Amino acid sequence: MSAWESYIKEYKSYLKLERGLSENTIANYVFDIEKLVNYLENTAQDVSPVKIDEQEIQAFIYEISDKVNARSQTRIISGLKSFFNFLIFEGYRETTPLELIEIPKVGRKLPDTLSTEEIDGLIQAIDLSKNEGERNRAMLETLYSCGLRVSELIALKLSDLFFEEGFVKVTGKGNKQRFVPIGASTQKYILLYKESIRNHQQIKKGFEDTLFLNRRGSGLTRAMVFTIIKELAVKINLKKTISPHTFRHSFATHLLENGADLRAIQMMLGHESITTTEVYMHLDRKHLSKVLHAYHPRNKE
Template sequence: MAWEIYIQEYENYLKLERSLSENSVEAYVHDVVKLKQFLEISNLDITAQQVQANHLQNFIEYINELGMSAHSQARIISGLKSFYKFMMYEGEIDVDPTALLEAPKLGRKLPDTLDIHEIDKILAAIDHSKAEGMRNRAMLETLYSSGLRVTELISLKISNIHFEIGFLRILGKGNKERLVPIGREALKHINMYREEVRVHLDVKPGHESFLFLNRNGKQLSRQMVFIVIKDLVAKVGLHKTVSPHTFRHSFATHLIEGGADLRAVQEMLGHESITTTEIYTHLDRDYLKQIIKDFHPRS
């Protein structure tokens, strides 16, 4: 029986017997179609029943070489396993060729970080002679000092900056409030921006409470923060993809590298789960491995 007939029957099975959504059905079917296409371009004229484990392994290696992510590879493998379970269910095969097919390990993607020297270079590249330069310095100092999300940064209200105790009141994801410490350097630049730049802006109605404003006196946009950082990174010749979130990652990594408690960092970042915070321990682990390598007599 031709591939097309099995694929059609498999599609009907997913819709009628498994009651999957249209999008899920389409994704599962596409996984099988991808395998069929691979066999064709490999000049393998074989039916769905004749597929062996080695064919599947070659297919996975092929999509890996194409640069497909581990998550995408795992999803495709899941789709192929589902298809061949269906083939077993229909009595078309006696042995499942996907039985020993392993999905790639799905480790968390390590976030990009900046070291302190790179952060200093970026901050030093800001032109303080311009009004927007003073704002940008205050903005980036705040990002790195408190690990805010970009939306939290542009939504920061003056009334939520507690200068006397060095804390920000942040309204994060899910409208959850948290208190985040902010350093003296960041507060110094915030005050300079307020007293020397912001005070001279023609602030538009409805934007009075926001700390960071554009030249038209309106709340700063997310896009503008990305643009400011991108331009500064290009200016210093840094060959990394740097975004507002990179400053957040760096804040967390540097804290943990310095010995901060994971739960304290979790609280400051506003993470729901401690496992989300644990992705920032990668540099700490690398540091410990280096200590073993350098000083352990049996290394």
């Protein structure tokens, strides 16, 4: 549908130039709009984004409800709302056809976390007699001590390390950069890996500045980091289902449990909205009770 193509093209430019979103994020937004376009084509409905109404959107939502879960439906509806709000903003429409469309209720999944003992156990299970051992220890220490996403970890560069100042520069979603504090012990493990392993590798062209390298001298993939962590979990007989993101969740939870400010955690995690960070407010009730009894003036009598 050529009518849709021109509006989608404008929308993509808006997401890139005005909102500064990454190519991957833009592709996800457009993918959900294309689901609607495909549905209209399959049902022989030649209707433009300017003319489509609530009934047609509702029929589309009903059609996909049997094919995708509530969480995916929520994402698709949110993506379509963003697109039609853009059309209103540009003056192509006066109202959105999704105004009365309800988003399915999705229970917020609380992130899995590891205890400090479990994290120590995973790191201690690394075989340091192998060349990749020093690298893996440095990677896991960095994941946990800086709360990085796996994509941010594998993208870290030597030029991102500002150890004298005690920070690393992290490039997050939408190519947004932030500075995250890094502790002395993690710095020590990174330097040890650099001096004992990385500095002696033959490095492929284009990866001279990449911090964590594979045995062939090029960058690691997300899948490789997942595999390393899964194998360590099996090694220590850890029953939890974990991933690199579990270290990030644990970073935030442990900071919060020890009294860190939610706004500070938001900045370190690189969350655009504080509501995203608030998922970590799932601290167990025992911890909250301890805080109340320790600090509330009525409990000190």
